[in-house]
Amino acid sequence: MKNLALLISPRAKGAYFNDIIEVATAELTWIMGADQAVTYKKIGPMEFLEVEADKALLPTLARLSFVYGIFEYQNEQLTPLPVEANFNLHEDFVFGAKFKGKTNELLTQLLLNVGLKSIEYRKISDVKLLDPMCGRATTLLWGMRYGMKAKGIEQDAKALADIRLNVKKWSKIHRQKHQFSDGFVGGKSTKGNKGKFIEFSAADTSMRVITGDSATACSLLKDEKFHLIVSDLPYGIQHFTTDKTRNPIAVLRACATDWCDSLKPEGVMVLAFNRNIPRRKDLLAVFTEQGLEALDFTAPHQMSESIVRDIVVLKKTIDHL
Ligand SMILES: C[S@@+](CC[C@H](N)C(=O)[O-])C[C@H]1O[C@@H](n2cnc3c(N)ncnc32)[C@H](O)[C@@H]1O
Structure with a gap:
Protein backbone atom coordinates (compact mmCIF):
# COMPACT_ATOMS: atom_id res chain seq x y z
CA MET A 1 0.00 0.00 0.00
CA LYS A 2 1.15 3.52 -0.77
CA ASN A 3 0.45 6.68 1.22
CA LEU A 4 -0.71 9.06 -1.48
CA ALA A 5 -1.56 12.73 -1.72
CA LEU A 6 -3.71 13.67 -4.72
CA LEU A 7 -3.17 17.28 -5.79
CA ILE A 8 -6.49 18.97 -6.58
CA SER A 9 -6.47 20.64 -9.98
CA PRO A 10 -7.21 24.39 -10.13
CA ARG A 11 -9.50 23.55 -13.08
CA ALA A 12 -11.68 21.45 -10.72
CA LYS A 13 -12.40 24.50 -8.61
CA GLY A 14 -14.02 26.04 -11.69
CA ALA A 15 -16.17 22.92 -12.05
CA TYR A 16 -17.30 22.39 -8.46
CA PHE A 17 -16.93 25.93 -7.01
CA ASN A 18 -17.00 26.22 -3.19
CA ASP A 35 -14.25 2.07 4.52
CA GLN A 36 -11.11 3.76 3.13
CA ALA A 37 -10.18 6.96 5.01
CA VAL A 38 -9.80 10.11 2.90
CA THR A 39 -8.28 13.21 4.52
CA TYR A 40 -7.85 16.78 3.35
CA LYS A 41 -4.52 18.62 3.52
CA LYS A 42 -3.48 22.14 2.51
CA ILE A 43 0.14 23.12 1.94
CA GLY A 44 0.39 26.80 0.98
CA PRO A 45 -2.03 27.26 -1.92
CA MET A 46 -1.96 23.55 -2.79
CA GLU A 47 -4.84 21.36 -1.67
CA PHE A 48 -4.63 17.58 -1.49
CA LEU A 49 -6.76 14.56 -0.66
CA GLU A 50 -4.73 11.91 1.12
CA VAL A 51 -5.52 8.22 0.83
CA GLU A 52 -3.85 4.84 1.13
CA ALA A 53 -4.02 2.83 -2.07
CA ASP A 54 -2.52 -0.12 -3.85
CA LYS A 55 -0.05 0.62 -6.67
CA ALA A 56 -2.40 -1.08 -9.16
CA LEU A 57 -4.96 1.64 -8.56
CA LEU A 58 -2.68 4.52 -9.65
CA PRO A 59 -3.90 4.74 -13.29
CA THR A 60 -7.53 4.87 -12.07
CA LEU A 61 -6.68 7.62 -9.57
CA ALA A 62 -4.93 9.59 -12.33
CA ARG A 63 -8.26 9.60 -14.22
CA LEU A 64 -10.27 11.16 -11.40
CA SER A 65 -11.81 14.45 -12.43
CA PHE A 66 -10.14 16.56 -9.71
CA VAL A 67 -6.65 15.07 -9.85
CA TYR A 68 -3.82 17.25 -11.15
CA GLY A 69 -0.96 15.07 -9.95
CA ILE A 70 -0.22 12.16 -7.62
CA PHE A 71 2.40 12.33 -4.86
CA GLU A 72 3.65 9.62 -2.52
CA TYR A 73 4.81 10.16 1.07
CA GLN A 74 8.37 8.87 1.33
CA ASN A 75 10.12 9.63 4.65
CA GLU A 76 7.54 12.36 5.26
CA GLN A 77 8.48 14.08 1.97
CA LEU A 78 6.07 14.29 -0.94
CA THR A 79 7.48 12.75 -4.12
CA PRO A 80 5.61 13.24 -7.43
CA LEU A 81 4.82 9.96 -9.18
CA PRO A 82 5.09 9.70 -12.99
CA VAL A 83 1.55 8.33 -13.47
CA GLU A 84 -0.32 9.20 -16.67
CA ALA A 85 -4.06 9.00 -17.31
CA ASN A 86 -3.32 7.70 -20.85
CA PHE A 87 -6.48 8.84 -22.54
CA ASN A 88 -7.11 8.44 -26.28
CA LEU A 89 -7.31 11.52 -28.50
CA HIS A 90 -6.03 15.01 -27.65
CA GLU A 91 -7.82 16.69 -24.75
CA ASP A 92 -8.96 19.45 -27.15
CA PHE A 93 -11.59 17.04 -28.50
CA VAL A 94 -13.38 17.43 -25.13
CA PHE A 95 -12.10 20.72 -23.73
CA GLY A 96 -11.46 22.69 -26.93
CA ALA A 97 -14.95 23.79 -27.97
CA LYS A 98 -16.85 26.34 -25.90
CA PHE A 99 -20.58 26.68 -26.54
CA LYS A 100 -23.69 27.76 -24.71
CA GLY A 101 -25.08 24.98 -22.57
CA LYS A 102 -21.90 22.87 -22.59
CA THR A 103 -21.66 20.56 -19.60
CA ASN A 104 -18.52 21.15 -17.59
CA GLU A 105 -15.89 18.75 -18.89
CA LEU A 106 -14.66 17.65 -15.45
CA LEU A 107 -18.18 17.04 -14.18
CA THR A 108 -18.72 14.83 -17.25
CA GLN A 109 -15.50 12.96 -16.45
CA LEU A 110 -16.69 12.43 -12.86
CA LEU A 111 -20.01 11.00 -14.14
CA LEU A 112 -18.09 8.47 -16.26
CA ASN A 113 -15.76 7.53 -13.39
CA VAL A 114 -18.67 6.96 -11.02
CA GLY A 115 -20.49 4.92 -13.68
CA LEU A 116 -17.46 2.77 -14.57
CA LYS A 117 -16.89 1.94 -10.91
CA SER A 118 -20.49 0.73 -10.62
CA ILE A 119 -20.47 -1.81 -13.50
CA GLU A 120 -18.60 -5.02 -14.26
CA TYR A 121 -16.49 -5.16 -17.44
CA ARG A 122 -13.41 -6.96 -18.68
CA LYS A 123 -11.95 -4.36 -21.05
CA ILE A 124 -12.99 -0.75 -21.35
CA SER A 125 -13.33 -1.22 -25.11
CA ASP A 126 -16.25 -3.61 -24.37
CA VAL A 127 -18.18 -0.87 -22.56
CA LYS A 128 -21.11 0.68 -24.44
CA LEU A 129 -22.06 4.19 -23.36
CA LEU A 130 -25.27 6.09 -24.14
CA ASP A 131 -25.95 9.79 -23.52
CA GLY A 152 -26.06 9.78 -28.15
CA ILE A 153 -29.48 11.21 -28.94
CA GLU A 154 -30.14 14.94 -29.27
CA GLN A 155 -33.38 16.67 -30.23
CA ASP A 156 -31.66 19.74 -31.69
CA ALA A 157 -31.07 18.91 -35.35
CA LYS A 158 -28.40 21.66 -35.58
CA ALA A 159 -26.16 19.74 -33.16
CA LEU A 160 -24.90 17.29 -35.81
CA ALA A 161 -23.34 20.03 -37.98
CA ASP A 162 -21.76 21.72 -34.92
CA ILE A 163 -20.28 18.43 -33.70
CA ARG A 164 -18.89 17.63 -37.14
CA LEU A 165 -17.22 21.07 -37.43
CA ASN A 166 -15.70 20.78 -33.97
CA VAL A 167 -14.37 17.29 -34.40
CA LYS A 168 -13.01 18.03 -37.90
CA LYS A 169 -11.16 21.06 -36.54
CA TRP A 170 -9.37 19.13 -33.78
CA SER A 171 -8.67 16.19 -36.07
CA LYS A 172 -6.94 18.58 -38.48
CA ILE A 173 -5.00 20.50 -35.82
CA HIS A 174 -3.83 17.35 -34.03
CA ARG A 175 -3.42 15.28 -37.23
CA GLN A 176 -5.77 12.67 -35.83
CA LYS A 177 -6.61 9.91 -38.32
CA HIS A 178 -10.39 9.53 -38.35
CA GLN A 179 -13.46 8.59 -40.35
CA PHE A 180 -16.90 10.12 -40.66
CA SER A 181 -20.04 8.46 -41.86
CA ASP A 182 -23.64 9.59 -41.81
CA GLY A 183 -27.11 8.39 -42.70
CA PHE A 184 -30.54 7.71 -41.27
CA GLU A 199 -20.59 8.69 -36.74
CA PHE A 200 -17.02 9.66 -35.91
CA SER A 201 -14.37 6.96 -35.53
CA ALA A 202 -10.78 7.46 -34.37
CA ALA A 203 -8.18 5.69 -32.24
CA ASP A 204 -10.16 2.38 -32.31
CA THR A 205 -13.24 3.97 -30.75
CA SER A 206 -16.31 5.65 -32.14
CA MET A 207 -19.30 7.78 -31.37
CA ARG A 208 -22.63 8.12 -33.11
CA VAL A 209 -25.00 11.05 -32.55
CA ILE A 210 -28.62 10.56 -33.62
CA THR A 211 -31.17 13.36 -34.04
CA GLY A 212 -34.50 12.67 -32.38
CA ASP A 213 -36.67 12.60 -29.29
CA SER A 214 -35.13 10.56 -26.50
CA ALA A 215 -38.59 9.28 -25.55
CA THR A 216 -38.23 7.08 -28.66
CA ALA A 217 -34.70 5.91 -27.72
CA CYS A 218 -35.38 2.19 -28.30
CA SER A 219 -36.45 2.71 -31.88
CA LEU A 220 -33.66 5.23 -32.61
CA LEU A 221 -31.12 2.77 -31.18
CA LYS A 222 -32.75 -0.32 -32.73
CA ASP A 223 -33.08 -1.83 -29.24
CA GLU A 224 -29.32 -1.81 -28.60
CA LYS A 225 -28.42 -2.26 -24.90
CA PHE A 226 -25.82 -0.24 -23.01
CA HIS A 227 -23.67 -0.77 -19.89
CA LEU A 228 -23.82 2.93 -19.02
CA ILE A 229 -26.29 5.73 -19.51
CA VAL A 230 -24.67 9.04 -18.59
CA SER A 231 -26.31 12.40 -19.10
CA ASP A 232 -26.47 15.98 -17.90
CA LEU A 233 -30.21 16.64 -17.85
CA PRO A 234 -31.75 19.86 -19.15
CA TYR A 235 -31.63 22.58 -16.52
CA GLY A 236 -34.79 24.24 -17.75
CA ILE A 237 -32.99 27.58 -17.89
CA GLN A 238 -30.72 27.42 -20.91
CA HIS A 239 -32.00 24.05 -22.05
CA PHE A 240 -35.67 23.86 -22.64
CA THR A 241 -37.12 20.43 -22.55
CA THR A 242 -39.33 19.29 -25.41
CA ASP A 243 -42.53 20.76 -23.96
CA LYS A 244 -40.78 24.05 -22.95
CA THR A 245 -41.51 23.67 -19.23
CA ARG A 246 -38.79 24.50 -16.70
CA ASN A 247 -39.19 21.21 -14.88
CA PRO A 248 -37.63 18.35 -16.86
CA ILE A 249 -39.62 15.73 -14.91
CA ALA A 250 -42.39 15.44 -17.53
CA VAL A 251 -39.92 14.78 -20.32
CA LEU A 252 -38.02 12.31 -18.11
CA ARG A 253 -41.23 10.43 -17.40
CA ALA A 254 -41.79 10.20 -21.14
CA CYS A 255 -38.23 8.87 -21.59
CA ALA A 256 -38.00 6.58 -18.55
CA THR A 257 -39.28 3.32 -20.09
CA ASP A 258 -37.05 3.54 -23.14
CA TRP A 259 -33.98 4.53 -21.11
CA CYS A 260 -34.47 1.64 -18.69
CA ASP A 261 -35.05 -0.77 -21.59
CA SER A 262 -31.81 0.48 -23.17
CA LEU A 263 -29.75 -0.58 -20.12
CA LYS A 264 -28.21 -4.05 -19.98
CA PRO A 265 -28.90 -6.11 -16.85
CA GLU A 266 -26.53 -4.75 -14.15
CA GLY A 267 -26.15 -1.59 -16.24
CA VAL A 268 -25.97 1.80 -14.53
CA MET A 269 -27.45 5.25 -15.14
CA VAL A 270 -25.58 8.35 -13.89
CA LEU A 271 -27.49 11.62 -14.22
CA ALA A 272 -26.52 15.19 -13.33
CA PHE A 273 -29.38 17.58 -12.63
CA ASN A 274 -30.34 20.80 -10.86
CA ARG A 275 -31.69 19.63 -7.55
CA ASN A 276 -33.78 22.79 -7.08
CA ILE A 277 -35.94 21.48 -9.93
CA PRO A 278 -36.69 18.56 -9.88
CA ARG A 279 -36.13 17.48 -6.28
CA ARG A 280 -33.72 14.54 -5.90
CA LYS A 281 -36.42 12.21 -4.56
CA ASP A 282 -38.75 13.04 -7.46
CA LEU A 283 -36.04 12.35 -10.03
CA LEU A 284 -35.14 9.05 -8.35
CA ALA A 285 -38.82 8.05 -8.25
CA VAL A 286 -39.12 8.36 -12.06
CA PHE A 287 -36.58 5.54 -12.44
CA THR A 288 -37.15 3.45 -9.31
CA GLU A 289 -40.80 3.14 -10.47
CA GLN A 290 -39.35 1.46 -13.58
CA GLY A 291 -37.49 -1.06 -11.38
CA LEU A 292 -34.04 0.57 -11.14
CA GLU A 293 -32.27 0.63 -7.77
CA ALA A 294 -30.97 3.97 -6.46
CA LEU A 295 -27.32 3.74 -5.34
CA ASP A 296 -25.96 5.84 -2.51
CA PHE A 297 -24.01 8.52 -4.39
CA THR A 298 -24.49 12.26 -4.09
CA ALA A 299 -22.21 15.24 -4.81
CA PRO A 300 -24.24 18.46 -4.52
CA HIS A 301 -22.52 21.69 -5.48
CA GLN A 302 -23.90 25.20 -5.83
CA MET A 303 -23.29 26.53 -9.35
CA SER A 304 -25.33 29.73 -9.23
CA GLU A 305 -28.18 31.28 -7.26
CA SER A 306 -30.68 29.04 -9.01
CA ILE A 307 -28.66 25.88 -9.71
CA VAL A 308 -27.42 23.32 -7.19
CA ARG A 309 -26.09 20.54 -9.36
CA ASP A 310 -26.25 17.01 -7.98
CA ILE A 311 -25.83 13.48 -9.29
CA VAL A 312 -27.95 10.33 -9.01
CA VAL A 313 -26.79 6.80 -9.77
CA LEU A 314 -29.30 4.03 -10.53
CA LYS A 315 -28.66 0.38 -11.30
CA LYS A 316 -30.65 -2.23 -13.19
CA THR A 317 -29.95 -4.95 -10.63
CA ILE A 318 -31.01 -8.43 -11.65
CA ASP A 319 -33.21 -8.72 -8.52
CA HIS A 320 -35.21 -5.75 -9.75
CA LEU A 321 -35.84 -7.10 -13.29
C1 LIG B 1 -27.74 20.06 -20.36
S1 LIG B 1 -27.86 19.79 -22.07
C2 LIG B 1 -26.62 18.59 -22.39
C3 LIG B 1 -25.36 19.24 -22.82
C4 LIG B 1 -24.31 18.24 -23.28
N1 LIG B 1 -23.86 17.38 -22.19
C5 LIG B 1 -23.13 18.97 -23.90
O1 LIG B 1 -22.13 19.24 -23.19
O2 LIG B 1 -23.26 19.39 -25.06
C6 LIG B 1 -29.35 18.86 -22.24
C7 LIG B 1 -29.71 18.54 -23.68
O3 LIG B 1 -30.91 17.75 -23.68
C8 LIG B 1 -31.55 17.98 -24.92
N2 LIG B 1 -32.90 17.44 -24.80
C9 LIG B 1 -33.92 17.87 -24.01
N3 LIG B 1 -35.03 17.12 -24.20
C10 LIG B 1 -34.69 16.17 -25.12
C11 LIG B 1 -35.41 15.09 -25.72
N4 LIG B 1 -36.67 14.82 -25.40
N5 LIG B 1 -34.77 14.31 -26.62
C12 LIG B 1 -33.46 14.56 -26.95
N6 LIG B 1 -32.74 15.58 -26.42
C13 LIG B 1 -33.35 16.37 -25.51
C14 LIG B 1 -31.45 19.49 -25.05
O4 LIG B 1 -31.66 19.89 -26.40
C15 LIG B 1 -30.03 19.75 -24.56
O5 LIG B 1 -29.12 19.77 -25.64
Whole structure:
Protein backbone atom coordinates (compact mmCIF):
# COMPACT_ATOMS: atom_id res chain seq x y z
CA MET A 1 0.00 0.00 0.00
CA LYS A 2 1.15 3.52 -0.77
CA ASN A 3 0.45 6.68 1.22
CA LEU A 4 -0.71 9.06 -1.48
CA ALA A 5 -1.56 12.73 -1.72
CA LEU A 6 -3.71 13.67 -4.72
CA LEU A 7 -3.17 17.28 -5.79
CA ILE A 8 -6.49 18.97 -6.58
CA SER A 9 -6.47 20.64 -9.98
CA PRO A 10 -7.21 24.39 -10.13
CA ARG A 11 -9.50 23.55 -13.08
CA ALA A 12 -11.68 21.45 -10.72
CA LYS A 13 -12.40 24.50 -8.61
CA GLY A 14 -14.02 26.04 -11.69
CA ALA A 15 -16.17 22.92 -12.05
CA TYR A 16 -17.30 22.39 -8.46
CA PHE A 17 -16.93 25.93 -7.01
CA ASN A 18 -17.00 26.22 -3.19
CA ASP A 19 -17.94 22.55 -2.82
CA ILE A 20 -14.76 21.28 -4.50
CA ILE A 21 -13.47 19.37 -1.46
CA GLU A 22 -16.80 17.62 -0.80
CA VAL A 23 -17.26 16.68 -4.48
CA ALA A 24 -13.66 15.46 -4.83
CA THR A 25 -14.05 13.43 -1.61
CA ALA A 26 -17.30 11.91 -2.92
CA GLU A 27 -15.63 10.87 -6.19
CA LEU A 28 -12.57 9.42 -4.45
CA THR A 29 -14.63 7.61 -1.79
CA TRP A 30 -16.82 6.04 -4.50
CA ILE A 31 -13.71 4.66 -6.20
CA MET A 32 -11.92 3.54 -2.99
CA GLY A 33 -14.93 2.29 -1.01
CA ALA A 34 -16.53 3.90 2.04
CA ASP A 35 -14.25 2.07 4.52
CA GLN A 36 -11.11 3.76 3.13
CA ALA A 37 -10.18 6.96 5.01
CA VAL A 38 -9.80 10.11 2.90
CA THR A 39 -8.28 13.21 4.52
CA TYR A 40 -7.85 16.78 3.35
CA LYS A 41 -4.52 18.62 3.52
CA LYS A 42 -3.48 22.14 2.51
CA ILE A 43 0.14 23.12 1.94
CA GLY A 44 0.39 26.80 0.98
CA PRO A 45 -2.03 27.26 -1.92
CA MET A 46 -1.96 23.55 -2.79
CA GLU A 47 -4.84 21.36 -1.67
CA PHE A 48 -4.63 17.58 -1.49
CA LEU A 49 -6.76 14.56 -0.66
CA GLU A 50 -4.73 11.91 1.12
CA VAL A 51 -5.52 8.22 0.83
CA GLU A 52 -3.85 4.84 1.13
CA ALA A 53 -4.02 2.83 -2.07
CA ASP A 54 -2.52 -0.12 -3.85
CA LYS A 55 -0.05 0.62 -6.67
CA ALA A 56 -2.40 -1.08 -9.16
CA LEU A 57 -4.96 1.64 -8.56
CA LEU A 58 -2.68 4.52 -9.65
CA PRO A 59 -3.90 4.74 -13.29
CA THR A 60 -7.53 4.87 -12.07
CA LEU A 61 -6.68 7.62 -9.57
CA ALA A 62 -4.93 9.59 -12.33
CA ARG A 63 -8.26 9.60 -14.22
CA LEU A 64 -10.27 11.16 -11.40
CA SER A 65 -11.81 14.45 -12.43
CA PHE A 66 -10.14 16.56 -9.71
CA VAL A 67 -6.65 15.07 -9.85
CA TYR A 68 -3.82 17.25 -11.15
CA GLY A 69 -0.96 15.07 -9.95
CA ILE A 70 -0.22 12.16 -7.62
CA PHE A 71 2.40 12.33 -4.86
CA GLU A 72 3.65 9.62 -2.52
CA TYR A 73 4.81 10.16 1.07
CA GLN A 74 8.37 8.87 1.33
CA ASN A 75 10.12 9.63 4.65
CA GLU A 76 7.54 12.36 5.26
CA GLN A 77 8.48 14.08 1.97
CA LEU A 78 6.07 14.29 -0.94
CA THR A 79 7.48 12.75 -4.12
CA PRO A 80 5.61 13.24 -7.43
CA LEU A 81 4.82 9.96 -9.18
CA PRO A 82 5.09 9.70 -12.99
CA VAL A 83 1.55 8.33 -13.47
CA GLU A 84 -0.32 9.20 -16.67
CA ALA A 85 -4.06 9.00 -17.31
CA ASN A 86 -3.32 7.70 -20.85
CA PHE A 87 -6.48 8.84 -22.54
CA ASN A 88 -7.11 8.44 -26.28
CA LEU A 89 -7.31 11.52 -28.50
CA HIS A 90 -6.03 15.01 -27.65
CA GLU A 91 -7.82 16.69 -24.75
CA ASP A 92 -8.96 19.45 -27.15
CA PHE A 93 -11.59 17.04 -28.50
CA VAL A 94 -13.38 17.43 -25.13
CA PHE A 95 -12.10 20.72 -23.73
CA GLY A 96 -11.46 22.69 -26.93
CA ALA A 97 -14.95 23.79 -27.97
CA LYS A 98 -16.85 26.34 -25.90
CA PHE A 99 -20.58 26.68 -26.54
CA LYS A 100 -23.69 27.76 -24.71
CA GLY A 101 -25.08 24.98 -22.57
CA LYS A 102 -21.90 22.87 -22.59
CA THR A 103 -21.66 20.56 -19.60
CA ASN A 104 -18.52 21.15 -17.59
CA GLU A 105 -15.89 18.75 -18.89
CA LEU A 106 -14.66 17.65 -15.45
CA LEU A 107 -18.18 17.04 -14.18
CA THR A 108 -18.72 14.83 -17.25
CA GLN A 109 -15.50 12.96 -16.45
CA LEU A 110 -16.69 12.43 -12.86
CA LEU A 111 -20.01 11.00 -14.14
CA LEU A 112 -18.09 8.47 -16.26
CA ASN A 113 -15.76 7.53 -13.39
CA VAL A 114 -18.67 6.96 -11.02
CA GLY A 115 -20.49 4.92 -13.68
CA LEU A 116 -17.46 2.77 -14.57
CA LYS A 117 -16.89 1.94 -10.91
CA SER A 118 -20.49 0.73 -10.62
CA ILE A 119 -20.47 -1.81 -13.50
CA GLU A 120 -18.60 -5.02 -14.26
CA TYR A 121 -16.49 -5.16 -17.44
CA ARG A 122 -13.41 -6.96 -18.68
CA LYS A 123 -11.95 -4.36 -21.05
CA ILE A 124 -12.99 -0.75 -21.35
CA SER A 125 -13.33 -1.22 -25.11
CA ASP A 126 -16.25 -3.61 -24.37
CA VAL A 127 -18.18 -0.87 -22.56
CA LYS A 128 -21.11 0.68 -24.44
CA LEU A 129 -22.06 4.19 -23.36
CA LEU A 130 -25.27 6.09 -24.14
CA ASP A 131 -25.95 9.79 -23.52
CA PRO A 132 -29.67 10.07 -24.36
CA MET A 133 -29.62 13.91 -24.19
CA CYS A 134 -26.15 14.44 -25.58
CA GLY A 135 -26.19 18.08 -26.72
CA ARG A 136 -22.93 18.63 -28.58
CA ALA A 137 -21.36 15.35 -27.48
CA THR A 138 -19.17 16.25 -24.47
CA THR A 139 -19.98 12.89 -22.82
CA LEU A 140 -19.52 10.92 -26.03
CA LEU A 141 -16.13 12.46 -26.81
CA TRP A 142 -15.03 11.74 -23.23
CA GLY A 143 -16.27 8.16 -23.77
CA MET A 144 -14.00 7.93 -26.82
CA ARG A 145 -11.07 9.28 -24.79
CA TYR A 146 -11.67 6.47 -22.28
CA GLY A 147 -11.89 3.96 -25.15
CA MET A 148 -15.62 3.17 -24.90
CA LYS A 149 -18.11 2.88 -27.76
CA ALA A 150 -20.46 5.83 -27.45
CA LYS A 151 -23.87 6.76 -28.79
CA GLY A 152 -26.06 9.78 -28.15
CA ILE A 153 -29.48 11.21 -28.94
CA GLU A 154 -30.14 14.94 -29.27
CA GLN A 155 -33.38 16.67 -30.23
CA ASP A 156 -31.66 19.74 -31.69
CA ALA A 157 -31.07 18.91 -35.35
CA LYS A 158 -28.40 21.66 -35.58
CA ALA A 159 -26.16 19.74 -33.16
CA LEU A 160 -24.90 17.29 -35.81
CA ALA A 161 -23.34 20.03 -37.98
CA ASP A 162 -21.76 21.72 -34.92
CA ILE A 163 -20.28 18.43 -33.70
CA ARG A 164 -18.89 17.63 -37.14
CA LEU A 165 -17.22 21.07 -37.43
CA ASN A 166 -15.70 20.78 -33.97
CA VAL A 167 -14.37 17.29 -34.40
CA LYS A 168 -13.01 18.03 -37.90
CA LYS A 169 -11.16 21.06 -36.54
CA TRP A 170 -9.37 19.13 -33.78
CA SER A 171 -8.67 16.19 -36.07
CA LYS A 172 -6.94 18.58 -38.48
CA ILE A 173 -5.00 20.50 -35.82
CA HIS A 174 -3.83 17.35 -34.03
CA ARG A 175 -3.42 15.28 -37.23
CA GLN A 176 -5.77 12.67 -35.83
CA LYS A 177 -6.61 9.91 -38.32
CA HIS A 178 -10.39 9.53 -38.35
CA GLN A 179 -13.46 8.59 -40.35
CA PHE A 180 -16.90 10.12 -40.66
CA SER A 181 -20.04 8.46 -41.86
CA ASP A 182 -23.64 9.59 -41.81
CA GLY A 183 -27.11 8.39 -42.70
CA PHE A 184 -30.54 7.71 -41.27
CA VAL A 185 -31.53 5.01 -38.81
CA GLY A 186 -33.49 2.56 -40.97
CA GLY A 187 -31.85 3.89 -44.13
CA LYS A 188 -34.53 6.38 -45.29
CA SER A 189 -34.53 10.16 -44.78
CA THR A 190 -37.35 11.49 -42.61
CA LYS A 191 -39.31 14.66 -41.85
CA GLY A 192 -37.50 16.92 -39.35
CA ASN A 193 -34.35 14.79 -39.81
CA LYS A 194 -35.50 12.33 -37.11
CA GLY A 195 -33.07 9.43 -37.05
CA LYS A 196 -30.37 11.33 -38.93
CA PHE A 197 -26.97 10.43 -37.55
CA ILE A 198 -23.26 11.10 -37.86
CA GLU A 199 -20.59 8.69 -36.74
CA PHE A 200 -17.02 9.66 -35.91
CA SER A 201 -14.37 6.96 -35.53
CA ALA A 202 -10.78 7.46 -34.37
CA ALA A 203 -8.18 5.69 -32.24
CA ASP A 204 -10.16 2.38 -32.31
CA THR A 205 -13.24 3.97 -30.75
CA SER A 206 -16.31 5.65 -32.14
CA MET A 207 -19.30 7.78 -31.37
CA ARG A 208 -22.63 8.12 -33.11
CA VAL A 209 -25.00 11.05 -32.55
CA ILE A 210 -28.62 10.56 -33.62
CA THR A 211 -31.17 13.36 -34.04
CA GLY A 212 -34.50 12.67 -32.38
CA ASP A 213 -36.67 12.60 -29.29
CA SER A 214 -35.13 10.56 -26.50
CA ALA A 215 -38.59 9.28 -25.55
CA THR A 216 -38.23 7.08 -28.66
CA ALA A 217 -34.70 5.91 -27.72
CA CYS A 218 -35.38 2.19 -28.30
CA SER A 219 -36.45 2.71 -31.88
CA LEU A 220 -33.66 5.23 -32.61
CA LEU A 221 -31.12 2.77 -31.18
CA LYS A 222 -32.75 -0.32 -32.73
CA ASP A 223 -33.08 -1.83 -29.24
CA GLU A 224 -29.32 -1.81 -28.60
CA LYS A 225 -28.42 -2.26 -24.90
CA PHE A 226 -25.82 -0.24 -23.01
CA HIS A 227 -23.67 -0.77 -19.89
CA LEU A 228 -23.82 2.93 -19.02
CA ILE A 229 -26.29 5.73 -19.51
CA VAL A 230 -24.67 9.04 -18.59
CA SER A 231 -26.31 12.40 -19.10
CA ASP A 232 -26.47 15.98 -17.90
CA LEU A 233 -30.21 16.64 -17.85
CA PRO A 234 -31.75 19.86 -19.15
CA TYR A 235 -31.63 22.58 -16.52
CA GLY A 236 -34.79 24.24 -17.75
CA ILE A 237 -32.99 27.58 -17.89
CA GLN A 238 -30.72 27.42 -20.91
CA HIS A 239 -32.00 24.05 -22.05
CA PHE A 240 -35.67 23.86 -22.64
CA THR A 241 -37.12 20.43 -22.55
CA THR A 242 -39.33 19.29 -25.41
CA ASP A 243 -42.53 20.76 -23.96
CA LYS A 244 -40.78 24.05 -22.95
CA THR A 245 -41.51 23.67 -19.23
CA ARG A 246 -38.79 24.50 -16.70
CA ASN A 247 -39.19 21.21 -14.88
CA PRO A 248 -37.63 18.35 -16.86
CA ILE A 249 -39.62 15.73 -14.91
CA ALA A 250 -42.39 15.44 -17.53
CA VAL A 251 -39.92 14.78 -20.32
CA LEU A 252 -38.02 12.31 -18.11
CA ARG A 253 -41.23 10.43 -17.40
CA ALA A 254 -41.79 10.20 -21.14
CA CYS A 255 -38.23 8.87 -21.59
CA ALA A 256 -38.00 6.58 -18.55
CA THR A 257 -39.28 3.32 -20.09
CA ASP A 258 -37.05 3.54 -23.14
CA TRP A 259 -33.98 4.53 -21.11
CA CYS A 260 -34.47 1.64 -18.69
CA ASP A 261 -35.05 -0.77 -21.59
CA SER A 262 -31.81 0.48 -23.17
CA LEU A 263 -29.75 -0.58 -20.12
CA LYS A 264 -28.21 -4.05 -19.98
CA PRO A 265 -28.90 -6.11 -16.85
CA GLU A 266 -26.53 -4.75 -14.15
CA GLY A 267 -26.15 -1.59 -16.24
CA VAL A 268 -25.97 1.80 -14.53
CA MET A 269 -27.45 5.25 -15.14
CA VAL A 270 -25.58 8.35 -13.89
CA LEU A 271 -27.49 11.62 -14.22
CA ALA A 272 -26.52 15.19 -13.33
CA PHE A 273 -29.38 17.58 -12.63
CA ASN A 274 -30.34 20.80 -10.86
CA ARG A 275 -31.69 19.63 -7.55
CA ASN A 276 -33.78 22.79 -7.08
CA ILE A 277 -35.94 21.48 -9.93
CA PRO A 278 -36.69 18.56 -9.88
CA ARG A 279 -36.13 17.48 -6.28
CA ARG A 280 -33.72 14.54 -5.90
CA LYS A 281 -36.42 12.21 -4.56
CA ASP A 282 -38.75 13.04 -7.46
CA LEU A 283 -36.04 12.35 -10.03
CA LEU A 284 -35.14 9.05 -8.35
CA ALA A 285 -38.82 8.05 -8.25
CA VAL A 286 -39.12 8.36 -12.06
CA PHE A 287 -36.58 5.54 -12.44
CA THR A 288 -37.15 3.45 -9.31
CA GLU A 289 -40.80 3.14 -10.47
CA GLN A 290 -39.35 1.46 -13.58
CA GLY A 291 -37.49 -1.06 -11.38
CA LEU A 292 -34.04 0.57 -11.14
CA GLU A 293 -32.27 0.63 -7.77
CA ALA A 294 -30.97 3.97 -6.46
CA LEU A 295 -27.32 3.74 -5.34
CA ASP A 296 -25.96 5.84 -2.51
CA PHE A 297 -24.01 8.52 -4.39
CA THR A 298 -24.49 12.26 -4.09
CA ALA A 299 -22.21 15.24 -4.81
CA PRO A 300 -24.24 18.46 -4.52
CA HIS A 301 -22.52 21.69 -5.48
CA GLN A 302 -23.90 25.20 -5.83
CA MET A 303 -23.29 26.53 -9.35
CA SER A 304 -25.33 29.73 -9.23
CA GLU A 305 -28.18 31.28 -7.26
CA SER A 306 -30.68 29.04 -9.01
CA ILE A 307 -28.66 25.88 -9.71
CA VAL A 308 -27.42 23.32 -7.19
CA ARG A 309 -26.09 20.54 -9.36
CA ASP A 310 -26.25 17.01 -7.98
CA ILE A 311 -25.83 13.48 -9.29
CA VAL A 312 -27.95 10.33 -9.01
CA VAL A 313 -26.79 6.80 -9.77
CA LEU A 314 -29.30 4.03 -10.53
CA LYS A 315 -28.66 0.38 -11.30
CA LYS A 316 -30.65 -2.23 -13.19
CA THR A 317 -29.95 -4.95 -10.63
CA ILE A 318 -31.01 -8.43 -11.65
CA ASP A 319 -33.21 -8.72 -8.52
CA HIS A 320 -35.21 -5.75 -9.75
CA LEU A 321 -35.84 -7.10 -13.29
C1 LIG B 1 -27.74 20.06 -20.36
S1 LIG B 1 -27.86 19.79 -22.07
C2 LIG B 1 -26.62 18.59 -22.39
C3 LIG B 1 -25.36 19.24 -22.82
C4 LIG B 1 -24.31 18.24 -23.28
N1 LIG B 1 -23.86 17.38 -22.19
C5 LIG B 1 -23.13 18.97 -23.90
O1 LIG B 1 -22.13 19.24 -23.19
O2 LIG B 1 -23.26 19.39 -25.06
C6 LIG B 1 -29.35 18.86 -22.24
C7 LIG B 1 -29.71 18.54 -23.68
O3 LIG B 1 -30.91 17.75 -23.68
C8 LIG B 1 -31.55 17.98 -24.92
N2 LIG B 1 -32.90 17.44 -24.80
C9 LIG B 1 -33.92 17.87 -24.01
N3 LIG B 1 -35.03 17.12 -24.20
C10 LIG B 1 -34.69 16.17 -25.12
C11 LIG B 1 -35.41 15.09 -25.72
N4 LIG B 1 -36.67 14.82 -25.40
N5 LIG B 1 -34.77 14.31 -26.62
C12 LIG B 1 -33.46 14.56 -26.95
N6 LIG B 1 -32.74 15.58 -26.42
C13 LIG B 1 -33.35 16.37 -25.51
C14 LIG B 1 -31.45 19.49 -25.05
O4 LIG B 1 -31.66 19.89 -26.40
C15 LIG B 1 -30.03 19.75 -24.56
O5 LIG B 1 -29.12 19.77 -25.64
